[in-house]
Amino acid sequence: MSHQWRTEETFQAAKGLAGLDEHQVRRWTSWHRWVTLAMLAHAFLAAATAHEHDHRPVPGELIPLTCNEIRHLFAALGITIRPAAHHLGWSTWRRRHQARSRACHYERQAAHQR
Incomplete structure (x- = not known):
């Protein structure tokens, strides 16, 4: 899997899971804060999922x-x-x-x- 495809999949997942695409851009500062928060939320979800897969047998x-x-x-x-x-x-x-x-x-x- 190429890096570009992996990046696109991650971006699509962040849009759906963390609301990355739900901000109306009016100022750069507010957009930057929103994107940072959405990406942090997505990173948290991905890390929690990885932790569950590694440490909890299903x-x-x-x-x-x-x-x-x-x-x-x-x-x-x-x-x-x-x-x-x-x-x-x-x-x-x-x-x-x-x-x-x-x-x-x-x-x-x-x-x-x-």
Whole structure:
């Protein structure tokens, strides 16, 4: 994978996950602050995801935590009406469902290729 492609993917991810493209530019200073904050948020999500993948074994029926899932959990836990256990349980259910979907998709692809 080329460096340019990796940079483009990272930029697209930052736009979607950290709101990099949601600032209306009026002054350079405000744009610089916004971009710095968005890139810092994206770096935090990427580092948290990498840490989870390295230090927490994932049971076979769950997919590993992704940047998007960590962002979702932070948003849900930051503005919470329900207890944290509810949000964590929902995340576990969603990741288990995604793992089952992925396994079924791979089985269907393998059956199609035979």
